[in-house]
Amino acid sequence: MNIEIEQAAEALSTGSILLSLEVKTFGNLRTIPKGQFEAGDADKALLHMSKQLLARQELKDIESLFTETRRWLDTRALPSLFRRGVYRLPSQLLEQTETYLQAAAGRLQIKVDRLLTVYVPMMDSMSHRLGRFFSAMDYPTQEQLRAAFSIRWRYFSGQPVEELQFLSAEQQIAYQSKIKEEVQAEVEEVRSVLRAELKILVDHAHKRLTGQNSDGKPMVFRDTLLGNLNGFLDLFDKRDITNDQEFKRLVDEARALSKGIDPKLLRKNPDVRAEFAYGLTHLKTSLDGMMIERPSRRIKLLD
Numbered sequence: 001m002n003i004e005i006e007q008a009a010e011a012l013s014t015g016s017i018l019l020s021l022e023v024k025t026f027g028n029l030r031t032i033p034k035g036q037f038e039a040g041d042a043d044k045a046l047l048h049m050s051k052q053l054l055a056r057q058e059l060k061d062i063e064s065l066f067t068e069t070r071r072w073l074d075t076r077a078l079p080s081l082f083r084r085g086v087y088r089l090p091s092q093l094l095e096q097t098e099t100y101l102q103a104a105a106g107r108l109q110i111k112v113d114r115l116l117t118v119y120v121p122m123m124d125s126m127s128h129r130l131g132r133f134f135s136a137m138d139y140p141t142q143e144q145l146r147a148a149f150s151i152r153w154r155y156f157s158g159q160p161v162e163e164l165q166f167l168s169a170e171q172q173i174a175y176q177s178k179i180k181e182e183v184q185a186e187v188e189e190v191r192s193v194l195r196a197e198l199k200i201l202v203d204h205a206h207k208r209l210t211g212q213n214s215d216g217k218p219m220v221f222r223d224t225l226l227g228n229l230n231g232f233l234d235l236f237d238k239r240d241i242t243n244d245q246e247f248k249r250l251v252d253e254a255r256a257l258s259k260g261i262d263p264k265l266l267r268k269n270p271d272v273r274a275e276f277a278y279g280l281t282h283l284k285t286s287l288d289g290m291m292i293e294r295p296s297r298r299i300k301l302l303d
């Protein structure tokens with residue numbers, strides 16, 4: 001591990017903490033036994049049918065809250081090499097994250113209460129809609145339904161535990177070597193994710209500001225085009241837990257480019273739009289040269 005990577009690994013270790021998020025929800029689908037439906041001349045072993053138990057906006061609202069919570073974390077936390085649902089959280093964002101998750105848990109209870117107020121009439125409605133496929137045995141009690149939803153989280157350091165002292169000297173050396181390799185991989189993954197996030201935002205902005213519609217007129221764009229970009233730039237210093245100096249120089253260029261720019265100005269002043277788009281072209285080229293491998297994370301953007 002070279003010196004720069006060692007320093008990055010140290011920055012990652014001291015500047016972040018691991019967050020484990022567990023979201024629990026009600027399983028809304030049940031398999032219909034093969035003996036309850038006609039398969040015609042098809043092989044039943046190849047067929048699987050399921051039924052939806054609940055169909056209400058109140059349930060969709062709960063799922064939307066879970067999605068919103070994960071997306072909020074994705075804009076602040078970073079990937080870790082642990083299982084899915086474990087994030088590398090910058091220490092400077094710990095208080096903000098705890099406040100958000102506590103509020104999300106409170107919002108969840110309110111939404112679950114709303115679901116429970118319509119649960120009994122909903123079951124009656126589903127008995128008619130499902131017909132012969134309805135079974136009261138599929139439905140939990142109200143207490144069980146409430147317990148089916150939760151948002152739980154905990155923090156941990158991910159540092160080697162004291163029990164490692166019971167390994168032999170040879171085993172400890174091998175283990176520490178493995179840890180160094182994993183930390184290096186995590187440093188590269190964290191940097192790759194941040195670079196990819198900015199690239200997605202810049203590519204999107206560049207396309208909207210330089211492209212044309214079928215009628216030859218400039219493409220329209222939402223205010224979020226700048227809002228998402230500035231949101232990333234505002235949080236970058238807190239999220240840069242590997243001290244990525246090469247990328248930071250590019251982030252500073254993006255900050256200088258977007259300073260004083262607002263959506264209204266871009267729409268009304270063609271010269272400002274052209275100048276901003278030119279700067280985005282330079283950023284886009286620089287980011288293309290920085291990308292090693294695109295991570296699997298997705299950022300949802302609105303045109």
